[in-house]
Amino acid sequence: MSKKTSLNAAILIIGNEILSGRTKDLNSSFLAQKLLSIGIFVGEIRVVSDKKSEIIAALNTLRKRYDYVFSSGGIGPTHDDITSECVAEAFGVPLHINNEAKKLLISYYAKENIELNQARLRMARIPTGAFLIENPISKAPGFQISNVFVLAGVPKIFQAMVEEILQKLAPKKAIVSRTVTKNKPEGEIAEKLAKIASRFPEVSIGSYPFETKGIIGTNLVVTHQDEKTILKVVFQLSKI
Amino acid sequence: MSKKTSLNAAILIIGNEILSGRTKDLNSSFLAQKLLSIGIFVGEIRVVSDKKSEIIAALNTLRKRYDYVFSSGGIGPTHDDITSECVAEAFGVPLHINNEAKKLLISYYAKENIELNQARLRMARIPTGAFLIENPISKAPGFQISNVFVLAGVPKIFQAMVEEILQKLAPKKAIVSRTVTKNKPEGEIAEKLAKIASRFPEVSIGSYPFETKGIIGTNLVVTHQDEKTILKVVFQLSKI
Numbered sequence: 359m360s361k362k363t364s365l366n367a368a369i370l371i372i373g374n375e376i377l378s379g380r381t382k383d384l385n386s387s388f389l390a391q392k393l394l395s396i397g398i399f400v401g402e403i404r405v406v407s408d409k410k411s412e413i414i415a416a417l418n419t420l421r422k423r424y425d426y427v428f429s430s431g432g433i434g435p436t437h438d439d440i441t442s443e444c445v446a447e448a449f450g451v452p453l454h455i456n457n458e459a460k461k462l463l464i465s466y467y468a469k470e471n472i473e474l475n476q477a478r479l480r481m482a483r484i485p486t487g488a489f490l491i492e493n494p495i496s497k498a499p500g501f502q503i504s505n506v507f508v509l510a511g512v513p514k515i516f517q518a519m520v521e522e523i524l525q526k527l528a529p530k531k532a533i534v535s536r537t538v539t540k541n542k543p544e545g546e547i548a549e550k551l552a553k554i555a556s557r558f559p560e561v562s563i564g565s566y567p568f569e570t571k572g573i574i575g576t577n578l579v580v581t582h583q584d585e586k587t588i589l590k591v592v593f594q595l596s597k598i
Numbered sequence: 599m600s601k602k603t604s605l606n607a608a609i610l611i612i613g614n615e616i617l618s619g620r621t622k623d624l625n626s627s628f629l630a631q632k633l634l635s636i637g638i639f640v641g642e643i644r645v646v647s648d649k650k651s652e653i654i655a656a657l658n659t660l661r662k663r664y665d666y667v668f669s670s671g672g673i674g675p676t677h678d679d680i681t682s683e684c685v686a687e688a689f690g691v692p693l694h695i696n697n698e699a700k701k702l703l704i705s706y707y708a709k710e711n712i713e714l715n716q717a718r719l720r721m722a723r724i725p726t727g728a729f730l731i732e733n734p735i736s737k738a739p740g741f742q743i744s745n746v747f748v749l750a751g752v753p754k755i756f757q758a759m760v761e762e763i764l765q766k767l768a769p770k771k772a773i774v775s776r777t778v779t780k781n782k783p784e785g786e787i788a789e790k791l792a793k794i795a796s797r798f799p800e801v802s803i804g805s806y807p808f809e810t811k812g813i814i815g816t817n818l819v820v821t822h823q824d825e826k827t828i829l830k831v832v833f834q835l836s837k838i
Contacts, residue, residue: 374804377640378775379630380819381806383623386645390619400617402652403645405626408804412642435785436805437792477788512807535618545675548717552677564614564648565676566621567752579620 364533364583365398368420371405372413372431372441373511385430385509385516392520394533397583398426408432413444421448421506426527428520431511433500435477442501445508446485456484459499466497494518535581536588538595543567543574550598551578558591604773604823605638607666610656611645612681613751625670625749625756632760634773637823638666648672653684661688661746666767668760671751673740675717682741685748686725696724699739706737734758775821776828778835783807783814790838791818798831 369389375381383405390400401424406412413432420427432441446453459482467474481498484490491500491507493515500509500519509519540547544567555563564579580591609629615621623645630640641664646652653672660667672681686693699722707714721738724730731740731747733755740749740759749759780787784807795803804819820831 371643374802374821375806375819376627377630377643378634378819378821379627379632379640382627387616387619387622390617392619394618400619401647403611403617403643405643407641408802434805434807435788437788437795438803438805472783472785475785475789477792478785480788543712545712545715545718548675548677548720549715552717555677562614562648563678565674565678566615567674579615579618581614581618 365425366401367393367398367426367428368402368404368424369400370413370416370420370427370429371403371511372408372429373405374408374438376405377407384513385511388513388517389428389430389520392524396524396527397533398527399533408438408440410440410444410447413441414448417445417448417506421504425505427506429506429508430516433481433498433508433510435480435498439480441508442483442485445488445503445506449485449487449503449506451486451503453483453485455479455482456488456490458490459484462490462497462499491519492522494522533581533583534585534588535579536592538578538580538592539575540578540595540598541573541575544576547576547598551595554591554594554598557594558587561587561591563591563595605665606641607633607638607668608642608644608660608664609640610653610660610667610669611643611751612648612653612669612671613645614648614678616645617647624753625751628753628757629668629670629760632764634775636764636767637773638767639773648678648680650680650684650687653681654688657685657688657746661744665745667746669746669748670756673721673738673748673750675720675738679720681748682723682725685728685743685746689725689727689743689746691726691743693723693725695719695722696728696730698730699724702730702737702739731759732762734762773821773823774825774828775819776832778818778820778832779815780818780835780838781813781815784816787816787838791835794831794834794838797834798827801827801831803831803835 369386376383386403406416432439484501488501488503495515509516562581566577580588582588609626616623626643646656672679724741728741728743735755802821806817820828822828
């Protein structure tokens with residue numbers, strides 16, 4: 359994209375189930391679209407395994423490179439849920455039972471008539487200095503520490519937490535995009551397209567081939583923060 | 599996973615369309631499953647933008663850390679297709695028109711009665727020292743250079759190229775996994791599960807909550823190269 363005129367973010371998906379292909383990652387495309395709608399561009403997505411050293415290394419790299427980092431997964435009650443301790447270690451802060459989080463769990467499990475055992479209580483461990491992110495579904499909270507947002511992996515809970523966060527992130531000017539559809543294959547328009555792209559180096563022009571009902575065509579997606587600039591490019595593209 | 603008893607791989611998805619959430623990445627879960635079936639474990643997936651410095655940096659990091667790297671996207675005819683030049687630069691080798699690739703394109707476009715213009719000819723640029731990977735659909739080839747496999751992004755072509763590669767990668771002992779389904783929530787079995795996991799540190803035991811028709815349960819996925827070990831763990835899990 360252009361020279362850092364907008365905020366950017368990285369998404370860190372934690373979990374062997376995605377790396378094995380067993381589970382499809384639905385969270386990153388959901389979050390990427392939501393972030394774009396408030397002007398935050400996702401610059402990178404990483405999927406790493408449930409391994410402490412991998413998670414910490416990815417967290418430390420991404421939180422330094424991007425304005426925001428959003429993680430998904432690894433904050434449940436089982437032995438392979440190790441995200442919270444990794445975040446604490448990455449930031450060099452202690453991980454203790456958080457009273458506010460514990461209260462949320464006590465009241466939820468009491469209402470559901472389920473035992474709050476030691477495993478479930480692990481979900482109240484929050485790095486010192488973090489703010490809780492509400493989980494309207496099963497109450498075990500996510501949290502924000504500095505520029506890192508730690509969210510659940512279960513899509514329904516992840517999505518609810520994202521909605522919660524979006525309200526708080528100050529709404530910025532959205533990044534706008536327009537799509538020009540050509541009923542011509544990429545190879546036929548590529549040369550003219552390259553010329554237009556080189557005249558507008560600050561604008562992202564993506565070229566995506568498609569095939570529908572035997573028609574081979576190309577979607578040209580023009581993305582920029584300034585709508586007038588987009589319209590100029592769209593006009594040029596309409597002529598090729 | 600365990601201490602490097604099996605081969606591992608990274609998947610590098612290249613393209614702004616995935617980072618915007620506009621297009622869903624179907625390629626990595628397809629490839630991850632195929633690789634597991636021949637005993638290659640995917641240790642990391644990265645999605646990066648159509649930006650030269652990002653692609654080169656990711657390629658150089660991943661090819662040193664993993665036995666294999668598989669990239670997807672950015673080898674078409676348009677200005678935003680820059681993967682081949684990035685791979686050449688990452689390996690420090692020239693990028694020229696490859697005669698074998700050019701012949702493939704000439705014969706394909708002649709048969710289809712389509713002009714082989716300069717933009718389409720870009721798809722014959724292959725880093726020196728690379729081997730072509732057949733594209734049975736639209737002929738523009740992928741390629742392998744050292745431990746890096748460069749594949750198309752269009753899922754139909756990507757999948758065909760993967761099938762092509764799998765035949766050539768010597769079939770290793772598959773990594774086997776067994777799933778034990780519990781009709782109990784994660785929090786209820788977490789403590790016993792943690793004890794079993796700690797008794798079998800070399801075995802990966804993933805815990806994945808699910809909810810179907812009002813039943814809250816947990817899938818426990820046991821993964822290891824040795825089936826006997828898996829069965830031992832499955833037996834333990836059946837009792838909790």
